[in-house]
Amino acid sequence: MKKNEKLNKWLWKWHFIAGLISLPFILLLSITGGIYLFKTDYEASTQKAIKEVTIQENTIPLQQQWEIANKAAIKKPNAMIISDRKNQATEFVSGRFSGKSSVYIDPYTGKVSGEIVTRNTDMYKIRKLHGELLMGTFGTKIVELIASWMVVLILTGLYVWWPSRGWNLKGFFIPRIKEGKRTFYRDIHAITGFWISGMLILVLAGGFPWTDVFGSNFKTVQKITNTGFPNTWQGIGLQSNSDTKPISLDQMVAKAKALQLPGSVKIHFPKGPKGVFSVSNTNPSDLDTQQKIHFDQYTGKMLLKNNWQDVGILMRGRMWVMAFHQGEFGTWNWILMLCIAILLTIMSTAALVSFLIRKRKGSWGVPKVPHTFNIGYGIVTIIGILAVVFPLFGASVLILLLIELIKKMRKKRKVAFSV
Structure with a gap:
């Protein structure tokens, strides 16, 4: 590809300016994103005393555990996670996202082993620093703006990187180590950027759904095109027939287990006397296996079953990139995300060092563009x-x-x- 040198200088100028402004934020995002990948391991260690219990001979009924949780929880639970290990406390969940809290009941003694409020955890603070710089909605918009400019930085960086005088292994695919520090750090920045550019676009795509403006617009498009979650997924319009006594939570859990759903299985409690039990599973490693099934709270009869294929294509795509962004597709995905976070940190640091070496006293060193250049x-x-x-x-x-x-x-x- 033959390059337009004037365009190259213009793109280099804006790549330089945008990069210089974005650099501190990009470093923060890459470091906090890398730390957040260790959330599961960190919380498994720090919350072990709450989540794990001593195995005994007999367990108390789940219905009784539910009643205990209702009295002990800060907010009345609206769901329960089905335990898959004998040494696991029963988790009763209240709220969602940042408003989520979980109370844990020892299934053998009925004692409350503890309560975890999401917004009070260390990893929640890391996530808030990563997503909104601890500045609320204003911080979220700053992160969204930086992420938007990162897309521009990737596109302009690829054009500037593209060779205009033929290909050469050194300087384009491996860094030059014998041509001075400035050239070395410039190559570290440019070559690392080239190798991870495609993955960075995918990572950014997984982060944008959480943003305020883009995320809101995306949801609007989903609604207009009817490509989000169907109403039946949330059980809208479904009602239980209150002719008999409600089934117990133990009976409902038995029905849920019989479905043999993979991943983490949650039972959503009925909302009022006409509400329904809903069973769903979260399985990021294989999204196609996720389901949402609704049951009459009195008869236990299955009212409606939703498969992942019933979900609109934009929502399915959105959930895929978000899971990829968080490294939830297994060990390979987790390692890949950690490598990208590390390489992005190295690439940004190399850019800063290269700038400091290049910068002259009293000048920012902004690249100059010929006055005759006109944007096409x-x-x-x-x-x-x-x-x-x-x-x-x-x-x-x-x-x-x-x-x-x-x-x-x-x-x-x-x-x-x-x-």
């Missing part, structure tokens, strides 16, 4: 598409254009006054 329609179209897909990026571009316009107006005024 192709670049304008690409920027327009990115601005529509990533609204915060579009807003930032408008601000940059406004700043450039003000600078030009000031220059014209200075020339006019000097004449």
Whole structure:
């Protein structure tokens, strides 16, 4: 591919500026993302005293455990996780996401082994630092803006990296180690960026659904196109016939176990006398096996069964990239995400070192673009598409254009006054 050198300099300028502004945030995101990958192992150790119990001969009924949990929990539980190990306390769940709390009942003694409030955990703080910089919705928008510019950094970086005078192994695929520190660190940054660029796009795709503006727009598109969760997934419109006594939780758990669902299985409790029991499983390693099944709370009769194929394609794609982002597809995925977090940290650090070596005193060293360069329609179209897909990026571009316009107006005024 023959490169337009003027375009190359223009893209290099904006890659440089955007990278310099984004660099501290990218380092923070890569480091906190890498730490969060250890959530399961960390919490297994720190929460062991709450989640694990001493195995005894007999267990008390789950219905009785539910009654104990209702009295002990901060909020009345709306679901229960089915235990798959004998030394595991029974987990009763209240709320979702950041509002989630779990009370654990010893199935042998009926004692409360402890309660875990998600927002009070160490890993929740790491996640909030990663997702919103501990600044609430304002921080979420900053992270979304940085993530949007990261897409631009990847695209512009690939163009700048692309050789204009033929291919060479050194400098394009492996770093040059005998041409000075600046060249070495520049190569570390550029070559690492090349090798992980595709994976970074996929990782970013898995993070965008959590954002405010893009995430909200994506949900709107899902709703309009009817490609999200179907109403039946949440059991909307389903009712239990209250003619008899409700079945016990033990009976409901027996029915859930008979389904032999893989992964973590949860029973959602009925909401009121007309509500239904709902059984669902979370199995990120094989999303296609996930189901949501609803039962009459009085007869135990299956009312409706939803398979993963009943979920709209955009929601299925969204859940796939989000699971990939969190390394939930197994050991290979976890290792890959950890490697990407480490390489992104190395790549960003190398860029900073290269900049500091290159920078002259009293100057930021921003690359210069020939005055004769004009942005073509192709670049304008690409920027327009990115601005529509990533609204915060579009807003930032408008601000940059406004700043450039003000600078030009000031220059014209200075020339006019000097004449």
